[in-house]
Amino acid sequence: MAYRIPRGTQDILPGDSEKWQFIEQRIDDICSRFNYSEIRTPIFEQTELFARGVGDSTDIVQKEMYTFEDKGGRQLTLRPENTASIVRSYVENKMYGWAGQPVKLYYTGPMFRYERPQSGRMRQFVQFGVEAIGSADPAIDAEVIGLAMQFYEEMNLKGLKLVVNSLGDKESRKAHREALVSHFEPRIGEFCSDCQERLHTNPLRILDCKKDKDHPLMVDAPSILEHLNEESSSYFDQVKTMLDEMGIPYEVDANLVRGLDYYTHTAFEIMIEGEGFGAITTLMGGGRYNGLIGDIGGPDTPGIGFALSIERLLMALDTQNVELPAEKNLDCYIVALGEEAKKRSVSLVHELRRAGIKADKDYMDRKTKAQFKAADRTNSTFTVVIGDDELEAEAVNIKNMETGAQEEVPLSAFITTMQKRTRRKAQ
Incomplete structure (x- = not known):
């Protein structure tokens, strides 16, 4: 089903x-x-x-x-x-x-x-x-x-x-109600069944009827303003x-x-x-x-x-073609190259999130090229690359996706650097 x-x-x-x-x-x-x-x-x-x-x-x-x-x-x-x-x-x-x-x-x-x-x-x-x-x-x-x-x-x-x-x-509404009943009652049979039911229960609602809005009696119906x-x-x-x-x-x-x-x-x-x-x-x-x-x-x-x-x-x-902000951009997407880098990326993305940074990583075991494409789809401001060479050097490579500028940053300074770049504060 x-x-x-x-x-x-x-x-x-x-x-x-x-x-x-x-x-x-x-x-x-x-x-x-x-x-x-x-x-x-x-x-x-x-x-x-x-x-x-x-x-x-x-x-x-x-x-x-x-x-x-x-x-x-x-x-x-x-x-x-x-x-x-x-x-x-x-x-x-x-x-x-x-x-x-x-x-x-x-x-x-x-x-x-x-x-x-x-x-x-x-x-x-x-x-x-x-x-x-x-x-x-x-x-x-x-x-x-x-x-x-x-x-x-x-x-x-x-x-x-x-x-x-x-x-x-209440006093004004009562006077208006009585005037509406007197106005519509002689020809109420020409109106829809809903209006006929409303005549003595709530005649004001007849004025709001969509079916009978063009009926001649609607034009000169008693106005509430005349009975205030x-x-x-x-x-x-x-x-x-x-x-x-x-x-x-x-x-x-x-x-x-x-x-x-x-x-x-x-x-x-x-x-x-x-x-x-x-x-x-x-x-x-x-x-x-x-x-x-x-x-x-x-x-x-x-x-x-x-x-x-x-x-x-x-x-x-x-x-009116008014555009509302609908994109959910990331601050940082981590691209991990190699098994050891994938393990390290788990803790890095967690640390970024704890620091108030919107971050994500690959969870589909994608190849390197596919990971970069995934980063592009998230409209991430920064892409961070970590592989065997970076792990050996205890560093990461940060790329600004808007300007194309790249820099290598020590892992020990990675979180604080990203906070400065994104102006985020720890949660």
């Missing part, structure tokens, strides 16, 4: 894994500058956490979750998103009592959704996201948006467009003012909704414009979720965050 990878998943092989590592290093760097700390949550949680946190009426909960029963009869789900998990951890670990508020967290890890696989959309995919919990200041909204924009800009992507909207508070109360309108104005102060351009889109039930007030997406990216132009999305912490048993605490797909980022980089 030939085993194949499950549909909607991928192997990230050497040559590509270095690109992922580079992106992850960029994530760690920018989050450090913004004073966000890493959090790591379990890959599976109680199913009820997502049903309650994400929302029973969402496609994620109704159609896309990987749910199973463990040997104890508990219903568990592979996480389809991470905000609910982080909020669970926030409540369980009483982070609301920590001295440093707001609690500013970031994560990178796999999520799972049973969707039809397509370009930029996998069943197992990796998200980078941030959550800032504990502050109702519009400035933290602007900070979170600014972090996302700066990350994409530092990845050298062009044609970025920030779209923002307000979903209002004074408090919600003022909050949105302050967020926009903060973005103006930061010099971040944006567009207001009254039809922007997010696919999760927990969002309130600020909602935003970053899109990419330009040819070659296909139908999926949205790179990431996020928003404020002031009621979520209370909904899953914690104190009434405001929060805001975003999540972005690493796969979709890589696709955008590829479309």
Whole structure:
């Protein structure tokens, strides 16, 4: 039987894994500058956490979750998103009592959704996201948006467009919900079955329907901005003012909704414009979720965050021909000539690695010419030759592969010489 990878998943092989590592290093760097700390949550949680946190009426909960029963009869789900998990951890670990508020967290890890696989959309995919919990200041909204924009800009992507909207508070959402029901109900039979089900459970999601996006009722559907109360309108104005102060351009889109039930007030997406990216132009999305912490048993605490797909980022980089460092170069490759030299090379390569130097040697019993070819394939900066003559002289021959310069160095000074040449420090 030939085993194949499950549909909607991928192997990230050497040559590509270095690109992922580079992106992850960029994530760690920018989050450090913004004073966000890493959090790591379990890959599976109680199913009820997502049903309650994400929302029973969402496609994620109704159609896309990987749910199973463990040997104890508990219903568990592979996480389809991470905000609910982080909020669970926030409540369980009483982070609301920590001295440093707001609690500013970031994560990178796999999520799972049973969707039809397509370009930029996998069943197992990796998200980078941030959550800032504990502050109702519009400035933290602007900070979170600014972090996302700066990350994409530092990845050298062009044609970025920030779209923002307000979903209002509970009072505003209720008024908007009633207006949507009145608007769509007389002709709801003309819409898809999903929209018909959502009419009285979550009519806001009708605005995000891909099947009925061209229906005439979509054009003049009631806008949330028309139903914002004074408090919600003022909050949105302050967020926009903060973005103006930061010099971040944006567009207001009254039809922007997010696919999760927990969002309130600020909602935003970053899109990419330009040819070659296909139908999926949205790179990431996020928003404020002031009621979520209370909904899953914690104190009434405001929060805001975003999540972005690493796969979709890589696709955008590829479309714009942005090259990422993917080569894994060695500092030193040892070519051993003769049986005694092969034995000596084992200890030499070990000493090099202990000294902080990226080193390797031949393990395939190759001939001399083949060993030099292997060294070339590793893009090694230096090739070190040791044979019978070198062993007798207690020396090695070091060749700089960039300049072609060669020098003979005593074995007693070999490690320190390589540290100086490569500027490495002992581990």
